[in-house]
Amino acid sequence: MNNELDMNRIPQHVAIIMDGNGRWATERGKERSYGHQAGVEAVRRITSECTRLGVKYLTLYTFSTENWNRPADEISALMGLVLTSLEDEIFMKNNVRFRVIGDIKRLPAEVQQKLHETEEHTAKNDAMTMVVALSYSSRWEITNAVREIISENPQEITEETITKHLTTSFMPDPDLLIRTGGELRISNYLLWQIAYSELYFCDTYWPDFNEQELHKAIRSFQSRQRRFGKTEAQVEEEVKDEK
Template sequence: MIIKTKNKMLYREKIDKTRIPAHIAIIMDGNGRWAKERGHARTFGHQAGAETVHIIAEESARLGVKFLTLYTFSTENWNRPVDEVASLMSLLMDSIEEETFMKNNISFRIIGDTSRLPKDVLDRLKKCIENTSRNTGMCLTLALSYSSKWEITDAMKQIAGKVKRGELSVDEITDKTIDSHLATNYMPDPELLIRTGGEIRLSNYLLWQCAYSELYFCNTYWPDFKEEELCKAICDYQSRERRFGKTSEQL
């Protein structure tokens, strides 16, 4: 059934179900500004944003997305006020609802410099990873204490160590070698990268992996980015021609 609002077809009904991007990455931006415009503290925005995570995860799983990666906390975010960081860490623990993952057959992963996370937060995350590891549907990954510069530097250290030990020669290093040493080595590169909140930059997020991603920027703050906004982004993605260096005639 086609659902219409004021004679306008919803984006959900326009989506080509055969061309859903396998991997969607999102920079969830705008929580603080959303809260301030409503006269609330920034933490109120983060709470609203956490609710949106569950909504978007469920909708992505329903649509058939295989991997959803969310930029949750960057290495640069450690420079925020201490009270805000503490609140974010507390909210992170409270917002991990395994029931949502189990109900939707979603497995859970994290990427980033987890050595900087508080022990109680890391323990809670590890428990969720273990408990959802047998789920076979979409994989939801949170990028926590993450940055591309950290990730690529870490990959280079791993590769250099293998060269030093004689396990790998310099001539054997290819882009596939780097792929396999990144934190995201268990997932394909994102076909679609979404950034909410009106900013037009990648902010040190999946820079290697997004070399050929379609980029989608919108003014909607993350707490307001609900199912229809996600479907709108996917429709925009489906309207583009992905050539990977070829001409239209070669496709």
């Protein structure tokens, strides 16, 4: 399945904006919650495949702070799905550690409790860390980080101090950001962290995103030269020096 991938250049951190669940369901004459249920199956597929490929961090944009403006019945269905999906054995079967980022205090108490229990239960798993962004927005995260810094030491506001106060401080920045569903925007997701991430957009709705689609995204990533502000010649020289 992965014979076209360079296994020495697998991105260590893949972030995904899982878009298209609602439209996928609507096109099938179903309620939007049906699409979210199908989206959970895609999460299971992609988590297993990322673990197999050697990805170390998988961050999934599950529910944004802006999503609180959606209809109450859809929010309720989504919260129920969070609880159901956390019952899945995929974490232990794949040796995956679970982490959550976001304004968790806004979530229902039972969801908060289940998130905490899952983090504790999977804490020793070390094949991959799956991070779920729930009630998350990048502007909320950065604002919160700045508030913390000012309360501690307002004289020391640097890139490093901001990074340390972000909810993602425990992991490296994404190498690859994937957005499914055909939209070409970032939607307030990891704005600080994706400064030099490679971006990949596809028309496939999230419920239909499978191992083959993931491989397409990784092949696209592997076809690019990551320069981080340097010239092509500088990067090529560094590669020669490493050899």
